[in-house]
Amino acid sequence: MAKIPMGIMGPFIGRMGTAVGYMWNGKCVARSYQRYVRNPRTPEQVAHREMFKQEVQLAARMRWAVTRSMTDAARAEGITSYNLFVRENQHAFALDEGVFVVDYARLRLSIGDVAPVAAEEVSLSEDNVLNVRFSRGTGRGFDEVYLYVYVPELKKGFLSSSAYRRDKNISVALPDDYAGRELHAWLMVKSDDGRWSESSYVDVNSRPGTAGLEPPAGPSSASSNGPAEAEGLVPPVVSSVQADQTPPADAGRIGPEIE
DSSP: OOBOTTTSSOBBBEETEEEEEEEEEEEEEEEEOOOOOOOOOOOHHHHHHHHHHHHHHHHHHHHHHHHHHHHHHHHHTTOOOOHHHHTTTGGGEEEETTEEEGGGGOOOOOSSSOOOEEEEEEOOOOOEEEEEOOOOOOOOOOOEEEEEEEETTTEEEEEOOEEEGGGGGEEOOOOOGGGOOOOOEEEEEETTTTTTOOEEEEOOOTSSTTTOOOOOOOEEEEOSSOOOOEEEEOOOOEEETTTTTTOTTTTOOOOOOOO
16 A cells, blocks of 8 residues: 555655555655566576676675776766676676686776786795786886785785886785785786776786795685685885885875775
């Protein structure tokens, strides 16, 4: 039964004949009444829903990268950064007998037209310091280069403070619980006017000097059950910025996330 709180000439809430009235974004609207809703829960439909849920959860775990590097592009389309991440990475997701599988090497963590950089030499020392030497590319020397590192087993990652394109090197001390685990990393570049590059994947596990890590056999699985997400900021421990290279005032500033 419908309710008419403002009298017979006002809006109504609930079913009235073949229409249903309700509030949406503070407005009174109506839709047609559907006597039967098709929800057959076929195996294909259930699998699609499960994969979408897992994709959104992965975007949330990678939020330090996604919400910084994809927000502007998402706003231009009127969607969220999580929506953009899921849409742009469909090629990297699959369900294998009900297990969510991610091809991390094909993931896009940033989108833009700034000239990217690419890893040329990667090493992981015994004291868990990840060092990446990268090509300078064609961009400006003071473009900021970030390194995002993700650990599927722990379901967490971090975004480093920035180095500069002209440095051609970024180095970060990994948390102790990252030692000996499968790692995935990406380089991303941000220009001084806030634009981003396409991300480039960093092959950490199969490089020399990776402290005994075995290369992953293929795309990694990611389950929704596991340790709670705990992302953070890890600053570079090596920098070649000279004293006369005064960085922008906000370079590399990312405050700690409050849960």
